[in-house]
Amino acid sequence: xxxxxxxxxxxxxxxxxxxxxxxxxxxxxxxxxxxxxxxxxxxxxxxxxxxxxxxxxxxxxxxxxxxxxxxxxxxxxxxxxxxxxxxxxxxxxxxxxxxxxxxxxxxxxxxxxxxxxxxxxxxxxxxxxxxxxxxxxxxxxxxxxxxxxxxxxxxxxxxxxxxxxxxxxxxxxxxxxxxxxxxxxxxxxxxxxxxxxxxxxxxxxxxxxxxxxxxxxxxxxxxxxxxxxxxxxxxxxxxxxxxxxxxxxxxxxxxxxxxxxxxxxxxxxxxxxxxxxxxxxxxxxxxxxxxxxxxxxxxxxxxxxxxxxxxxxxxxxxxxxxxxxxxxxxxxxxxxxxxxxxxxxxxxxxxxxxxxxxxxxxxxxxxxxxxxxxxxxxxxxxxxxxxxxxxxxxxxxxxxxxxxxxxxxxxxxxxxxxxxxxxxxxxxxxxxxxxxxxxxxxxxxxxxxxxxxxxxxxxxxxxxxxxxxxxxxxxxxxxxxxxxxxxxxxxxxxxxxxxxxxxxxxxxxxxxxxxxxxxxxxxxxxxxxxxxxxxxxxxxxxxxxxxxxxxxxxxxxxxxxxxxxxxxxxxxxxxxxxxxxxxxxxxxxxxxxxxxxxxxxxxxxxxxxxxxxxxxxxxxxxxxxxxxxxxxxxxxxxxxxxxxxxxxxxxxxxx
Ligand code: ME8
Numbered sequence: 001x002x003x004x005x006x007x008x009x010x011x012x013x014x015x016x017x018x019x020x021x022x023x024x025x026x027x028x029x030x031x032x033x034x035x036x037x038x039x040x041x042x043x044x045x046x047x048x049x050x051x052x053x054x055x056x057x058x059x060x061x062x063x064x065x066x067x068x069x070x071x072x073x074x075x076x077x078x079x080x081x082x083x084x085x086x087x088x089x090x091x092x093x094x095x096x097x098x099x100x101x102x103x104x105x106x107x108x109x110x111x112x113x114x115x116x117x118x119x120x121x122x123x124x125x126x127x128x129x130x131x132x133x134x135x136x137x138x139x140x141x142x143x144x145x146x147x148x149x150x151x152x153x154x155x156x157x158x159x160x161x162x163x164x165x166x167x168x169x170x171x172x173x174x175x176x177x178x179x180x181x182x183x184x185x186x187x188x189x190x191x192x193x194x195x196x197x198x199x200x201x202x203x204x205x206x207x208x209x210x211x212x213x214x215x216x217x218x219x220x221x222x223x224x225x226x227x228x229x230x231x232x233x234x235x236x237x238x239x240x241x242x243x244x245x246x247x248x249x250x251x252x253x254x255x256x257x258x259x260x261x262x263x264x265x266x267x268x269x270x271x272x273x274x275x276x277x278x279x280x281x282x283x284x285x286x287x288x289x290x291x292x293x294x295x296x297x298x299x300x301x302x303x304x305x306x307x308x309x310x311x312x313x314x315x316x317x318x319x320x321x322x323x324x325x326x327x328x329x330x331x332x333x334x335x336x337x338x339x340x341x342x343x344x345x346x347x348x349x350x351x352x353x354x355x356x357x358x359x360x361x362x363x364x365x366x367x368x369x370x371x372x373x374x375x376x377x378x379x380x381x382x383x384x385x386x387x388x389x390x391x392x393x394x395x396x397x398x399x400x401x402x403x404x405x406x407x408x409x410x411x412x413x414x415x416x417x418x419x420x421x422x423x424x425x426x427x428x429x430x431x432x433x434x435x436x437x438x439x440x441x442x443x444x445x446x447x448x449x450x451x452x453x454x455x456x457x458x459x460x461x462x463x464x465x466x467x468x469x470x471x472x473x474x475x476x477x478x479x480x481x482x483x484x485x486x487x488x489x490x491x492x493x494x495x496x497x498x499x500x501x502x503x504x505x506x507x508x509x510x511x512x513x514x515x516x517x518x519x520x521x522x523x524x525x526x527x528x529x530x531x532x533x534x535x536x537x538x539x540x541x542x543x544x545x546x547x548x549x550x551x552x553x554x555x556x557x558x559x560x561x562x563x564x565x566x567x568x569x570x571x572x573x574x575x576x577x578x579x580x581x582x583x584x585x586x587x588x589x590x591x592x593x594x595x596x597x598x599x600x601x602x603x604x605x606x607x608x609x610x611x612x613x614x615x616x617x618x619x620x621x622x623x624x625x626x627x628x629x630x631x632x633x634x635x636x637x638x639x640x641x642x643x644x645x646x647x648x649x650x651x652x653x654x655x
Pocket of ligand 1: 010011012013014015021022023025026051232233234235261262263264265292293294295300301
């Protein structure tokens, strides 16, 4: 029998900055969905990739002093780049597309020409408000308080000769698609699209640019590059081999079963993308699901907050599976959610350490303790105590499946954890430690209690595989479920495990996290990462020119340090007693205590400006200033006193 196909995609990411936990959210959700479908037995194609063209990338590359290609190569394939991140997060994508790949470039030129040849793309002139970071033109009515409605930033007037796509022609069929079908989910997003974009009137879309060059050239008019969204959206078919020879999977996998996308790009996926496909006479994807955002302190995650939500730091601290689980368990997939490290730690402690981890370790250790690791075949049911657990476990697969099919991974996890909690309660209800006191009479009953717990664990952990692929394999090893007992079919009913089930004790999969220690460690790691991100050396440009006389007015002399002590109650100041060649001691205060121990400076020959007006600091007079060199290294201020050759006598003038 031919396997059912399932084609699922994530958005392709802009490699303009490092990805944060918000980006990881969508990819983890897609990965869990893809793994679920594979578990069900489907022939899955899971696509992700990077969206590498556009003005924003061109500008960033310029700032960094590299070519746009070098810039994106570094963020995509460089150390801790997009590819590294997906590997770390155990993302099981079958394909990775980069929009700078040759085959994609060729396909886009052909796709553009198709829509031009059928009259849906025409040449005109564009005047409008442009938001550079979002690469979007907006009409006045779409602006919010005169700013970009997507990101809230300034827009500017722009005009250029351009090609247009007849989006207006597709307003009605797109409206019907949105309102009359379940194409766009969750349903709340439909009203948003129809009311905000279709009802006010869909205008034709500007689909080429001449003001920058980092894009795919229109092959029949090379001064133009294809609008980045036409380029990006088409990845879903070019990656299958549409209009290119790199792949041959279009017939098998298109239309996509679902595009998972963030809420701010639902507009592109539910209006522009279907219109483009309609224009080319191609089938439409079955669903677009617009998930919510992970917020930080109620606001959007941004580069400046990047290290706080760096998936590398979080994964290193808590483990990849715990992080994946947290993302899917905590935030309803269609809504926004507030990310915090405290919430992450709480979820790990409650669900993973307490509920699941304890259930697993208690059960496995009791089977070891009471039965030497293998249950006897003789077991005794107690319908009054077993019925609820058995019914719940037997029906879990279907309830989980319904939630996953409805793109509600959080609900699927809720179902699994209901069984986990019920199992913990079942332990208390049956009090195995009491049964174990009289093995002769209660041994068979105890064996059944243990069997039921192992079976509940088996069913739960198989269903958790899509979310925590590595640790659930280890859990299944402990429970003694072989390959045949890890399949979708094996979950159809209660009782898959053989009566004489054997367990293997293993590591504690989810140790409890100490909140205070973990938060402090995260803060330290974020600070370290912040410093590492800063330039090694920051160069300060030279000050404006001055006349020679201005310079010469400054009297700089060699001075010898006779004594140096810290200034009381000051963290910064050291008090120097100096020989300046006059025969009388000179006192200078200098704010260098952070960098020097006073005793190390005694006897050194330094340079002082001796004709500065004296000044009182912390009740002490300072007559002049010691010269030092300062610079910034990894964001930290560094200072070195100018220490000169001891052969220079006190009072010698520097010029
Ligand atoms: O939009 N919470 O790329 P992108 C949840 N190149 N999701 C978030 C998020 C957050 N805090 N921050 C970002 C693009 N995302 C285009 C896509 S597809 C043909 C082209 C999600 O790198 C965001 O919603 O800016 C989007 O779905 C995805 O990350 C990629 O964002």
